[in-house]
Amino acid sequence: MTRWDTAPYSLRQLQYLVAVAELGGFRRAAEACGVAQPSLSAQIAQVEEVLGIQMFERGARGVRVTAAGARVIERARAVLLASRDLADTARQHSDPLTGTVRIGIIPTVCPYLLPEVAPALRAQLPNLHAVWVEDKTHALLEQIETAELDGAILALDPRVTHLEHAPIGDDPFVLAAAPGHPLAKRSGPASPDVLEGETVFLLEDGHCFRDQALALCGATGAREADLKATGLSTLVQMVGGGCGVTLLPKLAVPVENRRGQLAVRAFKSPAPTRRLILAWRKGSAMKRPLDAMANVIRKRM
């Protein structure tokens, strides 16, 4: 157990000790320290008193360091050196937009957003080093709680009420089907009702996008396919076969439908949407850099 009683002297007093020893006189030391000579005298007298050591021999031509004083002042130099180290370390970490920030990101966002925004972040926040961790929402929330992560890019969700967050952008759902599919016959915005009776491919449990899509299907009487996919690519492949439809976040479309193998239709306004946010622990010291990052990302969506 460390001791908690405080030292009977101050850093300033140690500074004065060293200055007097170095400059060989109270007057010169006082001038160098930017204080009046009596002030410095008093501090020296006090530190000599509390340590029970006469550090200096006062003479008519200045002072001379005593043997015991030399030992103590040697230690005082070490203390001041350590203090200087502390100040340096502090200066190095004092910029909130400098350092490392660990950010989680859900799988239905990560591969579509990150290639776009990562270079932008590096360019606009060059001293902020982001470490990205891709995982599902509940795992990310846990890691935020335990401070393994500083923040996470998530879809807004009842589970994030006890976190602070900044909005990143709204990502509407779109309907995707094989070009020959009946729902692809028409182009233009679709009503959610068109899903009624359709077989819809969804992601496996644990993906927040599954829950959101499932809510939409439940409201329209759609049927869930027997396959639960681990990623949106799988959904696209399945639907490409023509045996059903799926929902995709619009964000994923440029990547997942890059070959144009699917017909993609938006929903009628108000279109079902997920709101993407950057969330962090309430009161997190990373609020500043995370806010700044959210701003950069928002402009790219």
Place this chain on the structure above:
Amino acid sequence: MTRWDTAPYSLRQLQYLVAVAELGGFRRAAEACGVAQPSLSAQIAQVEEVLGIQMFERGARGVRVTAAGARVIERARAVLLASRDLADTARQHSDPLTGTVRIGIIPTVCPYLLPEVAPALRAQLPNLHAVWVEDKTHALLEQIETAELDGAILALDPRVTHLEHAPIGDDPFVLAAAPGHPLAKRSGPASPDVLEGETVFLLEDGHCFRDQALALCGATGAREADLKATGLSTLVQMVGGGCGVTLLPKLAVPVENRRGQLAVRAFKSPAPTRRLILAWRKGSAMKRPLDAMANVIRKRM
């Protein structure tokens, strides 16, 4: 050139930082540090402010150290450790009767006094380690001035006016001659006048005892022998041959005349005397231990 500006934080603030980090909360830390929680809060806030670093994340169940905070607090621990070192060093040197003291001693005293008093000093001031340096007065005075010596055992002399000193004892001169010498015919106290016309053996230049003896001879019309001795032993040997007399400090007689080869006579009151003192630089930090040593020596004379 060292920098003389003082750190923008205090040792106490660092102590508070470490306490909060260690105990995980402001209240507990405040209690451990023996201050009220708001006082500690204010100090933490201030050090965070001046260093531009948020050290702790405040939550409902206590605080959590931030990454930057951990770095700084690590340094703070180092500072406090160095400070503890300083306190230890100070405690070790705080007893004025502890440590090493370098003392000069003149050759006409050293071999006669030291064997007697050194064991007494070791016994009564066990933590005070004396280092003895035998040399003539002027060399000792120089070394005191340059702080190579802390003090010296000397005969009182006009040259020591700018030193402080404590008396050790008075050492009367005695007259020594071969048993067959005319001056040895009578026993009992002699008048200085008996020296008139005698050939007196004296020490070489530089010995204060030479000057003192010479003064006595000059006042009585004695003649100085052609030999200038480097030590009292030589004087004794010469005088033993019967071709003159000499003066000795009484202190030296038990040693130099241990075989009884000389007749020794005291002088009539007021006998010529040298006053032995322990002298030190005015304002020396060693005043206390030297005073204590002088007291021990005085009792042995």
Place this chain on the structure above:
DNA sequence: GCGGGTCATAGCGCAAGGCTATCACCAGCG
């Protein structure tokens, strides 16, 4: 013996930092 240097002392004023009392907030629980 006097002048210029040393450090120490005295007396005053401001601000740093302590205290108590209270607030705002959050989590867990009945």
Place this chain on the structure above:
DNA sequence: CGCTGGTGATAGCCTTGCGCTATGACCCGC
């Protein structure tokens, strides 16, 4: 859903620490 017990923050007051200027005591060199 509101209460309770925990957290840290805030407000207001007061003591104390430490700065300042002016002055004193002392010593050395001229």
